[in-house]
Amino acid sequence: MHELDHYIYPHRVLHWLVALGVLFSLASGLTLGFLGFERAVALIGETLTNALYTAHKTLGITLLLLMTLRIITRLAFVVPDHDPPLNTFERLVSTSVHHLLYLALVVMPMLGALATATGGFPVQFFYWTLPSVVGENKALSETLFLWHERVGWLLIVLITLHVIGALYHWWIKRDNVMKRMSLFD
Numbered sequence: 001m002h003e004l005d006h007y008i009y010p011h012r013v014l015h016w017l018v019a020l021g022v023l024f025s026l027a028s029g030l031t032l033g034f035l036g037f038e039r040a041v042a043l044i045g046e047t048l049t050n051a052l053y054t055a056h057k058t059l060g061i062t063l064l065l066l067m068t069l070r071i072i073t074r075l076a077f078v079v080p081d082h083d084p085p086l087n088t089f090e091r092l093v094s095t096s097v098h099h100l101l102y103l104a105l106v107v108m109p110m111l112g113a114l115a116t117a118t119g120g121f122p123v124q125f126f127y128w129t130l131p132s133v134v135g136e137n138k139a140l141s142e143t144l145f146l147w148h149e150r151v152g153w154l155l156i157v158l159i160t161l162h163v164i165g166a167l168y169h170w171w172i173k174r175d176n177v178m179k180r181m182s183l184f185d
Contacts, residue, residue, distance in 0.1 A: 006080055006180045011073040015181050018066050018105065022159070025059040028052055029152055054124050057116065060109035061125045067105045083176050094165060101158050108151045115144030 006012065032040060032052060040049040086094060113123045114134060119141035122129040169177035 005083065005176060006182065008073065008077045009183075011070065011077065012181050012183055014066055014070045014073065016183060018063060018070065021059050021063045021066065022105070022155070025056060025063060026152065026156065028056040028059065032056060033149060033152075054127065057112070057124045058126050060112045061123075061130070063105060064109040064113075067102065071102065071106075080180050093161075097158055097161050097165065101155075101162060104151050104155045104158060108148060108155060111144050111148040111151060115141050115148050118144060 007015070035043065037049065040052065044052075082091075113130075116123050117132040117134050118137045120136040120138075123132065124130065166178060169175050
């Protein structure tokens with residue numbers, strides 16, 4: 001494979017690390033969202049519930065760091081051309097979905113951290129509590145958590161479109177789009 005046929009290797013690794021992190025983050029977030037703290041404690045106990053919250057927060061901070069690295073690598077290195085080129089509709093959908101994914105993957109953890117801090121809860125990265133950059137404000141916290149949830153649902157839609165597009169290129173068009181992000185040359 002020619003070097004311009006795919007993204008640089010660090011960018012490809014970051015893509016798959018983000019994908020894995022997002023899956024775990026959405027799974028833990030949906031679980032906590034549907035159960036709530038009290039039902040989660042009743043179901044799995046306080047220790048595991050707190051561990052799940054800590055894991056979710058840690059994943060959010062990790063995803064924000066990984067997305068920062070992804071944006072840097074995306075801006076610093078050549079984006080491979082599509083071979084064969086995408087038609088106008090495909091290019092518009094692909095560009096829109098990718099830009100919205102990047103935006104959502106940056107905004108969502110920021111909303112979560114701000115919602116957590118304004119709610120008076122610790123923003124944790126593993127077992128370290130990060131310093132709060134905002135004061136407690138319960139009403140603002142509720143609004144931020146609502147937007148955190150909405151962006152989560154938007155993320156599910158965007159990921160679905162992204163996966164459908166990838167599968168379309170792999171199974172139907174049988175072009176080289178999947179090779180661009182493959183970890184295996």
